[in-house]
Structures are given as C-alpha cells and as structure tokens.
Amino acid sequence: MIIEKTRPVANPLVVLREEFDDWAILFDPDTGKGMGINPTGVFIWKLLDGLHTTIDILEKLQAECDNVSEEAENDINDFIRNLSEQGLVGFEVKGG
Amino acid sequence: MRIMSTPRSLDLDITNYCNLRCKYCSHFSSAGDVNSDLPAEKWLDFFQELNRCGIMTVCLQGGEPFYRKDLPELVEGIVKNRMRFSILTNGTLITDEIAALLASTRRCDNVQVSIDGPDAPTHDVFRGIGSFSKAVEGIEILRKHDVSVSVRVTIHRENVHYLDKIAQFLLEEHGFPEFTTNAVSYMGLCRENTGEVQLTVSERTLAMESLLILNSKYDGRIGATAGPLAEAISWMKMEQARSDGKGEYPGGGYLTGCNGVMDNLAVRADGVIVPCAQLSHIELGRIGKDDLKEVWQHHPELKRLRERHNIPLSDFDFCRDCDYMPFCTGNCPALSYTITGKVNHPSPDACLRDFLERGGKLPDSNIANLS
Numbered sequence: 001m002i003i004e005k006t007r008p009v010a011n012p013l014v015v016l017r018e019e020f021d022d023w024a025i026l027f028d029p030d031t032g033k034g035m036g037i038n039p040t041g042v043f044i045w046k047l048l049d050g051l052h053t054t055i056d057i058l059e060k061l062q063a064e065c066d067n068v069s070e071e072a073e074n075d076i077n078d079f080i081r082n083l084s085e086q087g088l089v090g091f092e093v094k095g096g
Numbered sequence: 097m098r099i100m101s102t103p104r105s106l107d108l109d110i111t112n113y114c115n116l117r118c119k120y121c122s123h124f125s126s127a128g129d130v131n132s133d134l135p136a137e138k139w140l141d142f143f144q145e146l147n148r149c150g151i152m153t154v155c156l157q158g159g160e161p162f163y164r165k166d167l168p169e170l171v172e173g174i175v176k177n178r179m180r181f182s183i184l185t186n187g188t189l190i191t192d193e194i195a196a197l198l199a200s201t202r203r204c205d206n207v208q209v210s211i212d213g214p215d216a217p218t219h220d221v222f223r224g225i226g227s228f229s230k231a232v233e234g235i236e237i238l239r240k241h242d243v244s245v246s247v248r249v250t251i252h253r254e255n256v257h258y259l260d261k262i263a264q265f266l267l268e269e270h271g272f273p274e275f276t277t278n279a280v281s282y283m284g285l286c287r288e289n290t291g292e293v294q295l296t297v298s299e300r301t302l303a304m305e306s307l308l309i310l311n312s313k314y315d316g317r318i319g320a321t322a323g324p325l326a327e328a329i330s331w332m333k334m335e336q337a338r339s340d341g342k343g344e345y346p347g348g349g350y351l352t353g354c355n356g357v358m359d360n361l362a363v364r365a366d367g368v369i370v371p372c373a374q375l376s377h378i379e380l381g382r383i384g385k386d387d388l389k390e391v392w393q394h395h396p397e398l399k400r401l402r403e404r405h406n407i408p409l410s411d412f413d414f415c416r417d418c419d420y421m422p423f424c425t426g427n428c429p430a431l432s433y434t435i436t437g438k439v440n441h442p443s444p445d446a447c448l449r450d451f452l453e454r455g456g457k458l459p460d461s462n463i464a465n466l467s
Contacts, residue, residue, distance in 0.1 A: 014178075016150065017102075020098060020101070027152050029180050030203070
C-alpha cells in the first residue's frame with residue numbers, strides 16, 4: 001500500500017491566538033510552547049483542514065495576495081514541514 | 097495604543113472561601129471578598145469562552161482553591177478548553193487524590209504554596225496553629241506526584257528575624273531550586289492588623305539587607321517581584337542613578353509601575369470581571385453576561401488604566417522636588433488605591449524618599465552586584 005501525505009491538517013489541540021493585526025501565536029497547551037507566525041502563516045494555518053493540498057493553499061494565497069513569488073510553494077512546504085516537526089500539524093492519509 | 101485582541105492569561109478567584117484567616121491576607125476585607133461562589137457550570141461555560149478567545153493560561157486562586165470540592169471538574173474544564181493552569185494555595189488541603197489528578201493533566205505549570213517560616217511557631221503565628229505541618233505535607237504530596245511546586249514567603253514582623261533559617265529550610269533541607277519573597281502589604285486583612293504584621297521601617301531595612309546577603313550566599317536562588325528584596329535592588333539602582341547624575345530610566349518619571357492590564361485580567365469569585373485581583377473594586381462586567389473580548393478591548397476603565405502610563409509623576413504634590421522622580425515608576429496601583437484611595441497616584445509604600453526620611457537605610461552597595 002502506498003501512503004500519500006497530501007492534505008495537512010492542524011492539530012486540533014493547538015490554539016491559534018491572534019494577538020495583534022498582523023501576528024499570531026500557535027500555542028500548544030500540552031507542551032506550553034508557543035510559536036509566532038505572520039499573517040501569511042495565519043492564512044495558511046486556517047487552510048490546514050485536511051481538505052486542502054499545498055497546491056490548493058498556494059492558489060488561494062495567489063488569489064488573495066499580490067506578487068506571490070515563484071518560490072511560494074516551497075515556502076509553504078517548508079512552513080508546513082516545520083509545523084509538522086513540532087507536532088502542530090499532521091496529514092490526512094490517503095491509502096492507494 | 098496597540099493592545100492584544102484578547103488577554104493572554106486570567107487570574108480566577110474560583111472561591112471566596114478559605115479554611116484559614118491569615119492576618120495579612122489581601123483577599124478578605126477587600127472588594128474581592130464577595131458573598132458567593134459561582135457554581136461549576138458557570139465557570140465551565142466561561143472556560144469555553146476563554147478557549148474561543150485563545151487564552152493560554154489561568155491562575156486559580158481565592159480564597160483557597162483546594163477548598164472547592166468540585167476542583168477536579170474545573171481542572172477538567174480548563175484542560176478540555178486547551179489551556180494550562182497554575183494554582184496559588186496555602187497548601188493545607190492537598191490530598192493524594194487531587195495531586196494525582198493535577199499531575200495526570202500535564203497542564204499544571206505550577207502550584208505555589210505559602211511558607212512563611214522555618215518552623216511551626218513562626219509560620220503559624222499569623223496563619224493558625226497546624227497550618228505549617230499541613231502545608232509542608234501538601235508540598236511533599238505534590239512533589240511525590242511530580243507536580244511542579246514553588247514556595248512564596250511573605251515577610252512580616254515575626255519572620256523577618258529568621259530569613260536565614262527560612263532560606264536554609266527551603267533551599268538546603270527541602271532542596272527547592274529557589275523560592276520567592278514578598279512582604280505583607282497594606283491590603284485586605286493587613287489593614288486591620290497593620291501594627292502587628294506589617295514591617296516597620298527598621299525591619300524593612302533589615303529584611304532588605306538580609307535578603308541581599310542570603311541571595312548572594314545562595315547564588316541568586318531567592319526571587320522577588322515585590323517586597324524588600326525587589327525594593328532593595330530597585331532602590332539601590334535608583335540611588336546609584338541619582339548619584340551618578342543619570343538622566344532617567346525608560347518609563348521613569350511616569351506611572352509605569354504596572355503592566356498587568358496589557359496582557360492579563362481577573363475574575364472575582366462572584367463572576368465579576370476586574371482588572372486585577374488586587375483592584376477588585378473596579379467592576380468591568382460579569383462572566384456569562386458580558387463578552388470578554390469586548391470588555392478587554394473597549395471598557396473605558398481598562399483604557400484609563402492603560403493610559404496611566406502617560407501620567408507624569410510631576411503632576412503629584414507627593415512627588416514634588418523628589419530627586420528620584422526620573423527613576424521612579426510609581427509602583428503598584430492597587431497599593432496606591434488602598435493607601436490613598438486613588439488608583440492614579442504613586443504608591444506611597446514604594447516611595448524611596450519617604451522610606452529614607454523615616455529613617456530607612458539602603459543596604460551597602462557592596463552586598464549585591466546590581467549589574
């Protein structure tokens with residue numbers, strides 16, 4: 001069976017705490033650790049619902065913001081990988 | 097002024113009741129001393145609102161939090177709503193069962209137990225007979241279950257002469273990594289027992305010197321954000337700055353002594369939202385009725401408290417001609433309120449000039465490295 005990790009999903013235990021207009025904290029109450037994220041990070045976080053792929057997120061980001069760079073897909077992947085390494089994000093698993 | 101969309105933390109008086117009546121308790125005989133406790137359901141509904149607001153931590157206090165029989169239910173509600181918590185306690189009602197529950201949540205940051213002496217006679221003198229042995233037992237139970245425990249020592253007229261023994265008891269005999277200190281303040285029941293419990297000027301001088309010496313001996317393992325140790329450090333820096341002819345401190349010369357209302361709120365045992373447990377007379381709303389986010393962002397009393405930072409000390413006759421003004425922040429608004437009846441006033445209790453004029457002495461600067 002091939003396991004495909006395509007649709008990231010936010011850990012439901014993690015709190016998105018939007019502090020000011022442009023910044024937020026992802027707070028993991030089990031560890032007590034917080035991670036600061038910028039507005040783009042907040043935008044992405046809200047799409048980590050197990051329904052959207054990285055490409056879906058990129059398309060939504062391009063629709064929402066001007067001048068999204070060519071490297072944005074890599075940046076999104078890096079961001080999600082970082083979150084995943086910290087236990088803040090998992091993946092909807094598709095078996096094949 | 098930019099403020100966060102919601103507070104980061106809340107202090108919750110989950111009960112008005114306590115099994116002790118410590119003669120310097122800041123709660124009783126204050127506006128926080130209300131007639132009733134909210135039922136658990138009201139708190140549990142409120143915790144859901146805190147979850148929606150992204151509150152990270154709550155501090156359970158009172159009264160005595162362990163007095164509530166339904167504390168496990170409240171703790172469960174806190175955990176379920178994605179928060180961490182800490183508890184302030186006299187330590188006398190802690191059982192194996194509740195300690196095990198706290199440990200099992202893995203969300204308890206800290207339980208702070210009050211220990212005011214190295215032995216029962218010193219601790220119990222103002223807290224009541226038997227409270228020392230029960231508090232020490234409570235600490236041992238918490239530690240057995242690997243719950244993080246800290247100790248707060250409130251300095252008063254009886255224990256001020258035994259600070260060395262207290263440090264030895266806590267740091268050497270019980271192996272605490274550190275403990276924190278405060279002093280009896282002119283709040284709550286202290287106002288009825290001032291002469292008996294509150295440090296005189298000479299005792300305050302003694303406490304400052306003793307704590308600095310002990311902190312040096314124990315490599316900085318004694319902490320304080322208020323009380324004689326904090327005052328010693330702050331006042332010695334102010335004196336140094338004055339004698340060096342320095343211009344001013346960041347925030348100095350204005351009522352900048354408190355930042356609490358920038359990230360924290362409190363709730364009384366009756367559900368009334370207040371800026372701080374020590375400013376419990378300022379009623380901002382009621383949980384279950386008023387929207388916390390709305391209160392936080394728009395209540396005029398909170399706005400006024402936040403703008404306190406813009407009030408220069410030169411506005412007050414109390415500060416007139418004071419050489420320390422550029423380095424002074426006016427300190428605690430709650431203490432100012434209980435002493436002067438005004439929140440927007442420097443706290444007379446924190447006035448270095450007044451302390452010196454009444455015969456107080458700063459510790460020798462060689463005692464502590466203030467850098």
